[in-house]
Amino acid sequence: xxxxxxxxxxxxxxxxxxxxxxxxxxxxxxxxxxxxxxxxxxxxxxxxxxxxxxxxxxxxxxxxxxxxxxxxxxxxxxxxxxxxxxxxxxxxxxxxxxxxxxxxxxxxxxxxxxxxxxxxxxxxxxxxxxxxxxxxxxxxxxxxxxxxxxxxxxxxxxxxxxxxxxxxxxxxxxxxxxxxxxxxxxxxxxxxxxxxxxxxxxxxxxxxxxxxxxxxxxxxxxxxxxxxxxxxxxxxxxxxxxxxxxxxxxxxxxxxxxxxxxxxxxxxxxxxxxxxxxxxxxxxxxxxxxxxxxxxxxxxxxxxxxxxxxxxxxxxxxxxxxxxxxxxxxxxxxxxxxxxxxxxxxxxxxxxxxxxxxxxxxxxxxxxxxxxxxxxxxxxxxxxxxxxxxxxxxxxxxxxxxxxxxxxxxxxxxxxxxxxxxxxxxxxxxxxxxxxxxxxxxxxxxxxxxxxxxxxxxxxxxxxxx
Amino acid sequence: xxxxxxxxxxxxxxxxxxxxxxxxxxxxxxxxxxxxxxxxxxxxxxxxxxxxxxxxxxxxxxxxxxxxxxxxxxxxxxxxxxxxxxxxxxxxxxxxxxxxxxxxxxxxxxxxxxxxxxxxxxxxxxxxxxxxxxxxxxxxxxxxxxxxxxxxxxxxxxxxxxxxxxxxxxxxxxxxxxxxxxxxxxxxxxxxxxxxxxxxxxxxxxxxxxxxxxxxxxxxxxxxxxxxxxxxxxxxxxxxxxxxxxxxxxxxxxxxxxxxxxxxxxxxxxxxxxxxxxxxxxxxxxxxxxxxxxxxxxxxxxxxxxxxxxxxxxxxxxxxxxxxxxxxxxxxxxxxxxxxxxxxxxxxxxxxxxxxxxxxxxxxxxxxxxxxxxxxxxxxxxxxxxxxxxxxxxxxxxxxxxxxxxxxxxxxxxxxxxxxxxxxxxxxxxxxxxxxxxxxxxxxxxxxxxxxxxxxxxxxxxxxxxxxxxxxxxxxxxxxxxxx
Numbered sequence: 001x002x003x004x005x006x007x008x009x010x011x012x013x014x015x016x017x018x019x020x021x022x023x024x025x026x027x028x029x030x031x032x033x034x035x036x037x038x039x040x041x042x043x044x045x046x047x048x049x050x051x052x053x054x055x056x057x058x059x060x061x062x063x064x065x066x067x068x069x070x071x072x073x074x075x076x077x078x079x080x081x082x083x084x085x086x087x088x089x090x091x092x093x094x095x096x097x098x099x100x101x102x103x104x105x106x107x108x109x110x111x112x113x114x115x116x117x118x119x120x121x122x123x124x125x126x127x128x129x130x131x132x133x134x135x136x137x138x139x140x141x142x143x144x145x146x147x148x149x150x151x152x153x154x155x156x157x158x159x160x161x162x163x164x165x166x167x168x169x170x171x172x173x174x175x176x177x178x179x180x181x182x183x184x185x186x187x188x189x190x191x192x193x194x195x196x197x198x199x200x201x202x203x204x205x206x207x208x209x210x211x212x213x214x215x216x217x218x219x220x221x222x223x224x225x226x227x228x229x230x231x232x233x234x235x236x237x238x239x240x241x242x243x244x245x246x247x248x249x250x251x252x253x254x255x256x257x258x259x260x261x262x263x264x265x266x267x268x269x270x271x272x273x274x275x276x277x278x279x280x281x282x283x284x285x286x287x288x289x290x291x292x293x294x295x296x297x298x299x300x301x302x303x304x305x306x307x308x309x310x311x312x313x314x315x316x317x318x319x320x321x322x323x324x325x326x327x328x329x330x331x332x333x334x335x336x337x338x339x340x341x342x343x344x345x346x347x348x349x350x351x352x353x354x355x356x357x358x359x360x361x362x363x364x365x366x367x368x369x370x371x372x373x374x375x376x377x378x379x380x381x382x383x384x385x386x387x388x389x390x391x392x393x394x395x396x397x398x399x400x401x402x403x404x405x406x407x408x409x410x411x412x413x414x415x416x417x418x419x420x421x422x423x424x425x426x427x428x429x430x431x432x433x434x435x436x437x438x439x440x441x442x443x444x445x446x447x448x449x450x451x452x453x454x455x456x457x458x459x460x461x462x463x464x465x466x
Numbered sequence: 467x468x469x470x471x472x473x474x475x476x477x478x479x480x481x482x483x484x485x486x487x488x489x490x491x492x493x494x495x496x497x498x499x500x501x502x503x504x505x506x507x508x509x510x511x512x513x514x515x516x517x518x519x520x521x522x523x524x525x526x527x528x529x530x531x532x533x534x535x536x537x538x539x540x541x542x543x544x545x546x547x548x549x550x551x552x553x554x555x556x557x558x559x560x561x562x563x564x565x566x567x568x569x570x571x572x573x574x575x576x577x578x579x580x581x582x583x584x585x586x587x588x589x590x591x592x593x594x595x596x597x598x599x600x601x602x603x604x605x606x607x608x609x610x611x612x613x614x615x616x617x618x619x620x621x622x623x624x625x626x627x628x629x630x631x632x633x634x635x636x637x638x639x640x641x642x643x644x645x646x647x648x649x650x651x652x653x654x655x656x657x658x659x660x661x662x663x664x665x666x667x668x669x670x671x672x673x674x675x676x677x678x679x680x681x682x683x684x685x686x687x688x689x690x691x692x693x694x695x696x697x698x699x700x701x702x703x704x705x706x707x708x709x710x711x712x713x714x715x716x717x718x719x720x721x722x723x724x725x726x727x728x729x730x731x732x733x734x735x736x737x738x739x740x741x742x743x744x745x746x747x748x749x750x751x752x753x754x755x756x757x758x759x760x761x762x763x764x765x766x767x768x769x770x771x772x773x774x775x776x777x778x779x780x781x782x783x784x785x786x787x788x789x790x791x792x793x794x795x796x797x798x799x800x801x802x803x804x805x806x807x808x809x810x811x812x813x814x815x816x817x818x819x820x821x822x823x824x825x826x827x828x829x830x831x832x833x834x835x836x837x838x839x840x841x842x843x844x845x846x847x848x849x850x851x852x853x854x855x856x857x858x859x860x861x862x863x864x865x866x867x868x869x870x871x872x873x874x875x876x877x878x879x880x881x882x883x884x885x886x887x888x889x890x891x892x893x894x895x896x897x898x899x900x901x902x903x904x905x906x907x908x909x910x911x912x913x914x915x916x917x918x919x920x921x922x923x924x925x926x927x928x929x930x931x932x933x934x935x936x937x938x939x940x941x942x943x944x945x946x947x948x949x950x
Contacts, residue, residue: 057539060878344868359882362849366880370888372873373541377864377894385877388885 011069012051012150019043019157022076029078030160032131034139042156049150060367061335062277062306064151067249072190072221074158081105081185099124100178106191107161121168122205124177127196130164137166141198141229144257147281152253155192155225162194167203167234176206176239176426181222183248184214193224199234199262206237206426211273213244220248228256230264232286237265239424241433242273246301249275260286267423269433270297270305271440280309284318291320294423298440299332299364306335311353313346322353325420327413327441328364339371340383346376353383358390358416360409410441498555504528507655510555514624514658517631520638527644527654534648540782540811541840541872547753552718554656554689613671618702619664620675623691626662633664637695641724641761641788649720650757653689657722660690665700665731674930676705692723696731698764703734705933717742719778721756729764729791736929737785738937740777746835748807751779758785759815762794762823770797771814772928774937779808784842786815789823789854796825799925803941804837804869813843813875818854818884829860830922833869840872845888849880856885862892863921865914 019026019039027036051065052058075081081104099117101124102109108126118124123137131138163179181193199205213220230236242250250273258264270276282291297305311320326334340351357366370383390412398408417437424430498509507528511521536547613620619630626634644654661677677692696702706723719741727733735758744751754777760769771785781804787796798814816825825845833839841860862871873890895917903913919926922941929937 060876347867357879359879359884362882364882366877368877368879368888370873370875370890372862372890372892373870374862374864374872374892375868375870377867377869379864380893382889382891383873384890385875385888386886387877387879388887389882 011065012046012049012154014071015068015154015158016043016046018074018076026076026158026160029076030128032128034131034135034142035128035159038143038156038159042153045148045153046150046157049153051150051154058308058337060337060369061304061333061365062275064251064277067221067251067275067277068151068154068223070188070219070221072219073185073187074190074192075105075107076158076160078107078160081107099175100180101125101163103161103163103179103181103193105183105185105189106193108163119171119173121171121203122173123164123166125164127162127164127194128160130166137198138164138196141196141227144227144229144255149253149279151223151251152225152255155194155223155253158192158223159194160192162196165195165197165205165207167197167199167205167236169200170202171200172204173206176208176237176429178208178210181209181211181224182214183212183218183220183222183244185218185220188219190221190223193222195224195226197226197228197236197238199228199230199236201231202233203231204235206239206429208239208429209241211240211242211244211248211250213248216245216247218247220244222248222250222252224250224252226252226254228254228264228266230256230258230262232259233261234259235263237425238267239429239433240266240268241436242268242270242276243436244273246272246274246303248273251277253279254281256280256282258282258284258286258289258291261288262286263290265292265294265423265425267292267294267296267420268307269295269420269437270299271436272298272300273303273305275304275306277306278308280307282309282311282320284311284313284320285315287315287317289318289320291318292423293320293322294420295324295336296417296420296437297324297326297328297334298417298437299326299334300329300443302331302333304333304335306333307337308335309338311340311351313340313342313349313351316346317348318346319350320352322355323420323423324355325417326355326357326366327360327416328357328366329360331361331363333365333367335367336385337369337371338383339373340381341373342376342379342381344375347378349376349379349381351379351381355383355385356416357385357387358413359387360389360413410438413441414438497553500553501550502528502552502554502656506554510656510658513555514627516624516627519635520627523639523644524655524657527651528656530645531648531651531655534651537648540842541838541874542780542782542809542811543838544753544780547718549652555658613673616669616672617666618669618671619662621662623657623660623662623693626693630662630664633695634662634693637693637724637726639724641726641759642722642757646757649755650722653691653720653722653757657689657691660692660721661694662692663694663702663704665694665696665702667697668699669697670700671702674703674705676707688717688719688721690721692721694723694725694733694735696725696727696733696767698729698731700728700731701733703930704736705930706735706737707740707933707936717752719752719754719756721758723756723758723785725760725769727760727762727764727767727769727791727794730766731764732768732770733760734770734930735760735772735785736933737771737773737775738929738933738940739773739775739781740940742779743777743806743808744779746806748779748836751808752777754778754781754783756783758783759788760786760796761788762791762796763788764791764794766793766795767791768795768797770799770928772797772799772925773801773812774925774929774940775800775802775810775812776940778810781808781810781812784813784815784844786817787825788817788819789825790819791823792820793822794820795823797928798825798827798829798843799928800829801832801922801925801937801941802829802839802841803832803834804839805834806837807835808837808839810838811840811842813841813860815844816846816856817844818847818851818856821850821852821854823851824855825857827856827858827860828924829858830925831860831862831871832865832918832921833862833871834865836868838870838872840874841890842874842876844876844878845886846876846878847881847884847886851881852883854881854884854886856887858886858888860888860890861921862890863918864892864894
């Protein structure tokens with residue numbers, strides 16, 4: 001027991017030791033002075049720090065410490081790992097443009113097609129390369145808003161590559177971009193990932209991020225950070241879809257800053273995975289912002305989905321909505337902790353939060369803690385949380401009309417998720433998400449783009465989604 | 467000059483405690499010197515002529531307390547408390563136990579009369595039994611004979627220890643263990659008095675039982691303990707009122723209330739808490755750190771908490787229901803008002819351990835001035851508790867731009883047949899409502915009073931009649947000041 005707890009206590013230490021012994025190799029593997037310069041600060045911030053564990057306020061269902069405890073391999077010397085991404089991942093969501101980027105494990109995969117087709121004013125590239133070639137685009141934003149979070153500092157400490165999406169002033173993209181994160185390795189592996197999005201003034205863009213795992217044999221852990229900066233009057237939408245394997249864990253931290261009159265939509269859907277912890281922290285820094293934060297989780301088996309959100313209203317006249325829905329089956333565990341904080345002086349704030357959960361089995365567990373912290377009087381804020389099960393009367397009604405029970409349940413669960421899916425604005429994406437959710441409820445996962453298979457099964461798609 | 471909105475809010479929120487409740491009684495008080503160690507506990511126990519098992523209970527709690535650290539998770543800013551600077555026992559000095567009201571110190575009687583708690587005829591007329599706890603000891607229990615006829619025991623805790631030791635020993639610490647939390651451990655070590663109620667099988671208590679708590683001596687803490695046992699098929703409604711005089715220093719109140727509800731029994735526990743809240747700059751006031759918990763262990767038992775919290779510099783309490791009997795019901799109705807520099811972190815816990823249990827939570831927070839008012843509540847459904855139902859509603863009303871209103875509900879569901887709902891809203895009094903009232907000739911200050919009253923009505927309605935009047939008055943004094 002003692003040795004066990006001692007090992008647990010030290011799960012941060014192994015990374016610090018790794019860094020201390022290999023800091024040069026890490027710097028060399030990254031090759032971007034801008035990113036390397038951030039490591040010493042992160043290292044000193046981690047001195048004496050500890051990773052959150054169960055029992056810590058806000059981590060009732062997830063121990064970040066335990067998630068980071070196994071000795072995953074880290075590819076710090078950047079050994080090339082050949083993966084034929086184009087062969088196994090051909091995603092054909094109709095409305096998604098062909099502007100698609102890949103991250104295999106922790107490395108950005110350069111693609112000539114992508115570079116050639118990118119419109120003017122848009123950069124969608126390796127973060128390490130961007131930090132070398134155009135540091136002026138990266139530097140002002142890369143250090144923003146991580147606060148005092150040990151997992152975020154650990155990400156900074158070990159980060160070697162990531163993705164930059166930069167949308168220039170006034171550029172409006174018609175079709176969503178896509179980023180596919182792939183795990184594929186011959187050993188257990190941990191990937192340190194980062195996505196930096198900067199939407200300059202008056203720009204408009206949408207990004208779909210898919211997390212996939214290619215095999216079912218190895219354990220993977222993604223320690224990822226997403227930083228989003230939305231400048232004045234800009235609009236950005238992020239659709240983050242996790243469809244990995246039961247052996248893949250994910251610790252994701254999203255930090256967003258919004259300037260005046262900007263608009264941000266974040267939709268995080270967890271369809272399959274092992275343990276998932278998503279932290280969202282959205283800072284509304286400019287007046288007149290609109291924010292939509294939505295999340296959906298469909299969990300089965302031993303899956304754990306833990307979402308924690310914090311929307312901070314610093315200034316007057318912003319509007320934020322949060323909507324999180326969970327369907328939990330088998331022995332799955334769900335947790336939601338969502339906060340709205342309205343600071344002194346942030347008058348005329350409207351902030352709403354909704355959390356609804358369905359427990360589909362007697363072994364599933366849900367923990368929810370919506371929070372309001374309000375330091376200002378002229379506001380309209382509300383939150384609501386409910387945990388329950390499918391309406392027996394509705395089920396009976398449908399069965400009485402000849403719909404088999406299983407079908408009826410799926411239809412009701414599908415309907416339950418409808419409003420989260422409705423937050424997805426591009427029509428093609430919305431339809432695809434609806435289909436994926438339905439497939440998920442039918443017990444099929446789509447862990448690869450090939451499985452997702454819209455192009456191969458169009459007829460079936462149509463018939464089953466109507 | 468026409469009052470502007472902002473000074474109306476100031477008027478409304480700076481009501482005067484001093485003239486109404488802030489008197490200090492010069493009653494001859496016996497206080498033991500400040501400080502806490504095993505000897506002090508032995509002195510308290512000896513003064514109360516307690517049996518050995520109770521002293522052991524105290525010492526066990528004290529030893530455990532010494533190992534504990536002050537909890538800091540609440541949304542409260544608590545200055546460090548020097549537990550050695552508090553006197554743990556202050557009793558009104560009396561030669562012997564009073565045989566009748568005549569023998570009680572007339573000044574003490576006067577104190578209670580000024581509080582609007584007439585111990586004498588008025589109470590007899592209103593048919594209420596009162597146990598008044600001043601500082602640490604229970605002063606007088608009225609109506610005992612009449613209650614005794616029905617087999618109801620209602621007496622001070624120390625009397626209960628002497629007269630019904632087997633009952634006390636059977637139930638003491640069974641709901642709130644001495645190791646439950648920091649302040650519960652402290653209370654278990656040093657508690658001085660309180661009330662004990664036992665309602666036998668099948669008895670409906672014909673009158674409201676009532677306790678009035680008052681801290682009088684300076685530099686003392688109050689650590690009372692209430693134990694209520696409702697046996698099968700019984701019913702009791704219990705009222706608790708609290709007040710303290712104005713003082714510059716902070717006074718600590720760390721009480722424990724334990725309630726046990728057996729098969730088909732029902733207990734209704736109402737609190738009107740008006741401890742001194744400190745002055746406008748936050749000097750002085752009572753720290754109200756209370757552990758209240760009821761165990762509904764009987765089938766179809768019911769426990770209902772109603773509280774109106776207007777006082778205390780800091781309120782930190784969560785009256786809870788452990789629903790362990792099949793079909794048990796828990797209820798919590800609360801109005802918490804904070805103003806000036808007051809802080810409150812209050813709410814409830816509903817722990818559903820058995821099937822078919824139901825709970826309702828209605829919490830109304832009103833914050834004004836520079837105060838911070840938080841609702842924190844837990845609804846937990848255990849894995850083998852089927853068909854549980856909870857509905858929680860907590861609303862916050864903000865009066866003033868510098869106050870805070872926060873909501874921290876914890877919802878833990880481990881059973882797929884449970885239906886648990888939580889709703890919360892936060893807003894200020896809407897301009898439209900005020901305008902509507904103004905238009906119909908109701909001045910703004912009255913309109914604010916009207917709206918606040920209407921807002922709190924749902925909870926006020928749950929209070930027994932006698933208390934509802936007092937609570938209404940309190941709300942007015944607290945919030946309305948010159949208004950109304």
